Amino acid sequence: MTKRILMKGNEVIAEAAIRAGCRYYFGYPITPQTEIMHYMALTMNKAGGTFVQAESEVAAINMVYGASAAGGRTMTSSSSPGISLKQEGFSYIAGAELPAVVVNIVRAGPGLGGILPAQGDYFQATKGGGHGDYRNIVIAPASIQELYEMTVEAFNLADEYRMLVMILGDGTLGQMMEPVLFRDEEPIVESTKEWALTGHKGRDHNTIQSIYINPDELEAKNNELQAKYRAIEVKETRFEALDTEDAEIVIVAFGTCSRICRNVIRQARDQGVKVGMIRPITLWPYPTEVLSELAKSDTLKAFLDVELNAGQMIEDVKLAVNGAKPVYFHGRTGGNLPSQKEILDLIMNIHKEVNQ
């Protein structure tokens, strides 16, 4: 297929998952991600897979746990309140080292909140959410084309590292339509999954669990997990750097928010203020190093962190910058998006302030 197709973000995620070899999808309705379910209900059987509408998000993530333990490529999707319910399952998946892909089309919170786009689940996605010491790989696409490519990649990463990979989108990405160009063949990396439960004919029986009553065994397991996470930090950190070489002000923004900021860069430069942007693509592992390096630059005067929340990723930005430069923040909540103008005005003010 070489023609661009106009498709809705949520449907692209579902199509990408099927193309990536996902054959077991378990979901529960919640706005604004429900089209993923609709698409799966329509197409999964034809693809030779299984779609189950679970009785709850809790059940859905545990079906994923079971399907993954059985060696299947599996996924669930939800939106913020539903993702909260799945956190128990995330922790078990991490403990049992099972591959799984989870999509969070974030809506505004807290509580039942609203159904409009937000990035208020950054903490939950990147810092835990469930109990215990664990990490999930968190990928933040910013376009429909990226939703497609990164969803496919998420399945490979999940299998490679035997862990949960989250696609962190938002209501805008899920609901909007953009052209998408599908590949003729997907870069699926097959893994053998000798650990999977298939019935033990011809081998010793396998067990999958996350419980270690002996403290030394549990600590050893934790050390193993941490070593895996450190390796991922080195190998899988992704970001996009835009016009940062000569920038006085570097914006840090991800997902939908980065698209608004991208336009502001040009407008600011037209007015003589050199602005660049770092767009984290993986939110965990976080592109700490590039921000630390930039913070050392003499040309760079300040960072501006822009998010669709009250200030969450800014903690990671500040850790990376480590006091070397001021870090400003602009955020909108409730499902509102910042306008280009409000970001541009802020940049002009920051520019004045840092050059005084």
Add this chain to the structure above:
Amino acid sequence: MAIVFEKTKGLTDKPFHYCPGCTHGIIHRIIAEVLCEQDILENTIGVSSVGCTYNNYEYFACDMVQAAHGRAPAVATGVKRVHPGNTVFTYQGDGDLASIGMAEIVHAAARGENITVFFVNNAVYGMTSGQMAPTSLLGQVTTTSPFGRDSAVQGYPINVSEMLATLTGAKYIERVMISDFKNIQAAKRAVAKAFRVQKQGLGFSMVEFLSTCPTNWGKSPVESIDWLKQNMVPQYPIGVFKGKDLEV
């Protein structure tokens, strides 16, 4: 010398950790024996749950996965959807299945999920030291109903088998008791039938075992069996609640 008796190959050599007089060991053994007798051990995938039997993945000599509290039927659903040709069972207690996992068990049955559930009802939370379960009897003293379960405060026991039997997707449901040789043999026949129902793809099957917990009941093993017969059976009558006429 002729071998007259052997431990079933369906169990590993790991010694059980269960308390003296607890009937989990007997239930494990009859399930394992049936898996061997039906020659399905090698294609079976079991799901352990949370409670006293959290680690029975170490006892059953087949592929096993340990599930979060109450979620075993959802986990089994995931496993079975990937391997519809394999035998899949869950092993759950009354706190796990009838309290925190009530939604999962009801919906697995409603979907007619082709799995077998072994539900062990001893009217108490065992592992966490004797709290009131949804299946605790009226008047039963537990660590969280120290003056006896009072219906005005703590409501009434849940008869899970009867309730699930109302669902079309549930094809075979039987309650048995682990009290004496005759009843243990009947329990084994129920386990065998449940696995045959699954093998024939008929849908959801469940065996509920009335079981003892001498430690948390504060009774000797012998007293416990008597208590089970005198107190549990009137509330939880044994018998087939669904699929009595199923010929499998």
